[in-house]
Amino acid sequence: MVTEAVKALSAEEITRLCLQHTLYDWSAQAGLKPLPVTSAKGVYFHTADGRRFIDFNSQLMCVNAGHGDRRIIDAIKRQADLLPYIGPAMATEVRARLSAKLAELLPGDIDKVFFTLAGADANENAIKIARAVTGRSKILARYRSYHGSTGTTVQATGDPRRWANEIAGGGVVHVVDPYHGIQRGWDSAAEALANLEEVIDLEGPRTIAAFILEPITGTNGILVPPDGYLQGVRELCDRHGILMICDEVMTGFGRTGRWFAVDHWSVVPDLITMAKGLTSSYVPLGAVGLRPKVAAHFDENVFYGGLTYNSHPLACAAALGAIQAYEEDDMVGNSKRMGEVLARLHKRLQERHPCVGATRSIGLFGAIELVRDRKTMEPLAPFNGSSPEMKAISQALLDAGLFTFVRWNTIMTNPPLCISEAELEEGFEILDSALELGDRAVHS
Numbered sequence: 001m002v003t004e005a006v007k008a009l010s011a012e013e014i015t016r017l018c019l020q021h022t023l024y025d026w027s028a029q030a031g032l033k034p035l036p037v038t039s040a041k042g043v044y045f046h047t048a049d050g051r052r053f054i055d056f057n058s059q060l061m062c063v064n065a066g067h068g069d070r071r072i073i074d075a076i077k078r079q080a081d082l083l084p085y086i087g088p089a090m091a092t093e094v095r096a097r098l099s100a101k102l103a104e105l106l107p108g109d110i111d112k113v114f115f116t117l118a119g120a121d122a123n124e125n126a127i128k129i130a131r132a133v134t135g136r137s138k139i140l141a142r143y144r145s146y147h148g149s150t151g152t153t154v155q156a157t158g159d160p161r162r163w164a165n166e167i168a169g170g171g172v173v174h175v176v177d178p179y180h181g182i183q184r185g186w187d188s189a190a191e192a193l194a195n196l197e198e199v200i201d202l203e204g205p206r207t208i209a210a211f212i213l214e215p216i217t218g219t220n221g222i223l224v225p226p227d228g229y230l231q232g233v234r235e236l237c238d239r240h241g242i243l244m245i246c247d248e249v250m251t252g253f254g255r256t257g258r259w260f261a262v263d264h265w266s267v268v269p270d271l272i273t274m275a276k277g278l279t280s281s282y283v284p285l286g287a288v289g290l291r292p293k294v295a296a297h298f299d300e301n302v303f304y305g306g307l308t309y310n311s312h313p314l315a316c317a318a319a320l321g322a323i324q325a326y327e328e329d330d331m332v333g334n335s336k337r338m339g340e341v342l343a344r345l346h347k348r349l350q351e352r353h354p355c356v357g358a359t360r361s362i363g364l365f366g367a368i369e370l371v372r373d374r375k376t377m378e379p380l381a382p383f384n385g386s387s388p389e390m391k392a393i394s395q396a397l398l399d400a401g402l403f404t405f406v407r408w409n410t411i412m413t414n415p416p417l418c419i420s421e422a423e424l425e426e427g428f429e430i431l432d433s434a435l436e437l438g439d440r441a442v443h444s
């Protein structure tokens, strides 16, 4: 049989048809100009009109192993030949191998997982589990957080993405974070814990099922908590029988220079959620990890939850391929080592550019906050807003071939964990020249 070659669409056709027939997320559609991407390898991706971009955000902080890794692609292909799908009530070799491997990598005594499709439904299920296990309904979450765009997770999300989705009586109570924005800065661990304890007391400790938190906050600004904070949260949760859910959807799988962010403080949450880096996002997969004392509840009680694609064989194979790539190339170690280079390059930008108000990073998880004035620390764009200067910087980065996530007054620096020092330097040279646009807006 002769297969007819399909003529590739042009860059213009790809963009036009995507805009005409698909709804893009988190945007008003008019004026969108999505890049027509055709291929990607390592830290670069290419468009149908011949442009090359260095990927300084691993797309959505998720392609941790880098693009086009053969080990992940071949693992998916082998599984597709063998058994692409079977229902979640079955046992499969790929599910067996992946769950055993995760039990080895996950913090402390966490040794059982419930597989989901992504980060949001991992958090939905973690919250459902916490409510079932404790018999309590209320969930604590922080304002500067993102936990997903679905039912309960968007209620738990503290940032403005919640506002348009809010329903009264969602059962979520928000608490302030240790960080209060670039002008007010940071609380100490003791101050932040005192705020949290006050909310727990006022809400009624015995009404709270769980506290869900990103151990290191992601899209809300790469916020590394003061030392002692996570240990204090663990202690408060233990004291009140509140389950601690750590959302490691973004921080898991080497992003911060350790397998999981909680490993920096040796804290073991009761439930941990993951997605993104679990498969390096080659195939959608998320999971909730449960400590034995939590999982034991379901020995005799029914777990009321399910998904057609739970433990999808192609996704489990992709995760095994991704973990193989992380281990063979010591990408978690590379994240730590290159993270030190990234921190140095951040500081160099801060020395050279008056518009750089703060830089933060841990491993290859970084952000640069821009200001109009280093004395007042007035941000270059307001909370939940943009400005002509931030828009110009964003465009200049793209024009020079650097893709990253620019949000409010913040530029993210989250490249794939396979990045080399030379590639980091290449990205920072582009940042260096684009920040001159920010410097022109500086008052003093």
Ligand SMILES: Cc1ncc(COP(=O)(O)O)c(C=O)c1O
Pocket (backbone or CB within 6 Å): 060, 118, 119, 120, 121, 123, 146, 147, 148, 149, 214, 218, 219, 247, 248, 249, 250, 275, 276
């Ligand atoms: C910390 C965190 N939790 C949850 C999610 C939601 O994950 P997903 O988009 O896979 O549903 C994200 C996505 O960015 C995230 O960063």
